[in-house]
Amino acid sequence: MSNGKIVVENGVLKVPNNPIIPFIEGDGIGPDIWAAASRVIDAAVKQAYNGEKSIEWKEVLAGQKAFDQTGEWLPQATLDAINEYLIAIKGPLTTPIGGGIRSLNVALRQQLDLYVCLRPVRYFEGVPSPVKRPEDTDMVIFRENTEDIYAGIEYAEGSDEVKKLINFLQTEMGVNKIRFPETSGIGIKPISKEGTQRLVRAAINYAITEKRESLTLVHKGNIMKFTEGGFKTWGYELAETEFADQTFTWNQYDAIKEAEGAEAADKAQAEALAAGKILVKDSIADIFLQQILTRPKEFDVVATMNLNGDYISDALAAQVGGIGIAPGANINYVSGHAIFEATHGTAPKYAGQDKVNPSSVLLSGVLMLEHLGWKEAADLVTASVEKTIASKVVTYDFARLMDGATEVKCSAFADELIKNL
Ligand SMILES: NC(=O)C1=CN([C@@H]2O[C@H](COP(=O)(O)OP(=O)(O)OC[C@H]3O[C@@H](n4cnc5c(N)ncnc54)[C@H](OP(=O)(O)O)[C@@H]3O)[C@@H](O)[C@H]2O)C=CC1
Numbered sequence: 069m070s071n072g073k074i075v076v077e078n079g080v081l082k083v084p085n086n087p088i089i090p091f092i093e094g095d096g097i098g099p100d101i102w103a104a105a106s107r108v109i110d111a112a113v114k115q116a117y118n119g120e121k122s123i124e125w126k127e128v129l130a131g132q133k134a135f136d137q138t139g140e141w142l143p144q145a146t147l148d149a150i151n152e153y154l155i156a157i158k159g160p161l162t163t164p165i166g167g168g169i170r171s172l173n174v175a176l177r178q179q180l181d182l183y184v185c186l187r188p189v190r191y192f193e194g195v196p197s198p199v200k201r202p203e204d205t206d207m208v209i210f211r212e213n214t215e216d217i218y219a220g221i222e223y224a225e226g227s228d229e230v231k232k233l234i235n236f237l238q239t240e241m242g243v244n245k246i247r248f249p250e251t252s253g254i255g256i257k258p259i260s261k262e263g264t265q266r267l268v269r270a271a272i273n274y275a276i277t278e279k280r281e282s283l284t285l286v287h288k289g290n291i292m293k294f295t296e297g298g299f300k301t302w303g304y305e306l307a308e309t310e311f312a313d314q315t316f317t318w319n320q321y322d323a324i325k326e327a328e329g330a331e332a333a334d335k336a337q338a339e340a341l342a343a344g345k346i347l348v349k350d351s352i353a354d355i356f357l358q359q360i361l362t363r364p365k366e367f368d369v370v371a372t373m374n375l376n377g378d379y380i381s382d383a384l385a386a387q388v389g390g391i392g393i394a395p396g397a398n399i400n401y402v403s404g405h406a407i408f409e410a411t412h413g414t415a416p417k418y419a420g421q422d423k424v425n426p427s428s429v430l431l432s433g434v435l436m437l438e439h440l441g442w443k444e445a446a447d448l449v450t451a452s453v454e455k456t457i458a459s460k461v462v463t464y465d466f467a468r469l470m471d472g473a474t475e476v477k478c479s480a481f482a483d484e485l486i487k488n489l
């Protein structure tokens with residue numbers, strides 16, 4: 069452990085006092101927010117441990133910077149370094165729309181098999197929000213990170229591949245419902261039982277450890293029966309088999325109701341919850357998006373597939389004040405690999421202006437510190453974010469919605485955060 073490498077031993081992370089942590093600066097606003105956030109993290113670690121601990125940052129390349137320096141968008145050396153050092157943090161990377169390279173963000177998650185995209189959503193007092201009671205929103209999203217349409221199995225309209233696939237579907241599979249077969253692009257959506265269950269397992273384990281009350285499986289299983297519907301079925305199945313003593317599911321509720329009536333089902337559920345069991349329920353994605361606005365208190369931990377999770381995490385971020393403050397982490401709980409990153413993207417129109425809010429990547433750093441077991445440093449940063457926002461010294465995104473705010477640049481906001489540690 070003396071060589072600065074974080075390792076996993078018997079499923080437990082061993083962190084030296086001076087761990088080497090690879091970082092990807094990112095495209096667009098990446099350099100600005102990374103410079104700001106890393107300064108705050110370093111200052112918090114120094115203060116929390118009187119200089120006995122510190123992070124040795126190791127830059128690894130991806131995105132435009134990597135392409136300019138090496139001719140590759142995601143060099144093998146970057147994957148090798150993250151593989152070796154286990155934990156990394158990154159700024160956002162650009163993905164062109166419609167053509168060009170596929171997402172490097174997705175590639176990193178898939179190639180390192182970081183199957184959980186963890187995105188906690190909580191309110192910070194004083195942050196301007198579009199809803200009346202933003203403090204009612206306190207959810208933790210577990211977004212499946214390796215499957216779904218993000219697998220990138222897509223064929224362009226007019227290509228030989230799409231003609232072959234459509235022909236196969238029509239002649240071999242009896243499909244006659246492709247409305248415009250001559251001009252369709254086709255995408256494939258793989259959702260597996262293994263992929264679902266390792267995600268739901270992580271979500272239930274989190275709910276147990278963090279003493280959360282419920283887990284909601286969000287899906288569109290009424291329409292996509294064997295993919296999103298499978299997700300729901302396999303999620304309930306996992307809860308009822310692996311976590312029989314710790315959970316009570318709506319599936320079980322329905323079975324009791326059918327056999328013994330609604331009163332018996334209500335009683336069984338009430339008893340289970342009184343005994344501290346986690347309620348595992350499900351929600352169809354469209355109604356879920358309505359209810360997170362109208363009844364946010366009913367939701368706690370949320371598990372869902374990749375695309376739903378992408379939409380839901382941005383929607384929930386907006387609810388508590390926007391994407392400038394929404395952190396995230398991509399984690400493989402078995403191998404120990406993790407990459408921490410903001411929920412937002414490269415915001416190209418603000419690139420190089422030292423303008424945007426560094427809180428998303430900074431709070432991703434807080435998740436990283438917590439993951440390392442460096443809670444004291446994590447708590448210092450969180451308290452400083454709370455204090456700084458309460459003092460109304462904020463970046464443009466909050467300043468434009470707050471009365472009496474002092475707008476500061478990204479780097480000056482970091483100075484303020486360090487002052488308030
Ligand atoms: N994980 C990743 O690396 C991700 C990468 N991307 C990529 O980023 C690129 C741009 O995507 P886009 O759809 O514009 O989404 P972005 O998240 O980059 O930006 C959209 C808007 O969100 C607000 N915003 C984003 N970041 C911040 C911040 N730090 N502080 C304050 N406000 C912020 C800005 O709002 P306003 O205009 O109102 O000021 C901005 O214009 C694309 O190539 C996309 O693929 C997207 C998401 C995640």
Ligand SMILES: O=C(O)CCC(=O)C(=O)O
Pocket residue numbers: 161162163171172173174378411413
């Ligand atoms: O990879 C991208 O460009 C977008 C990723 C994204 O939207 C996300 O991680 O939430």
Ligand SMILES: [Mg+2]
Pocket residue numbers: 378379382411
């Ligand atoms: Mg997204």
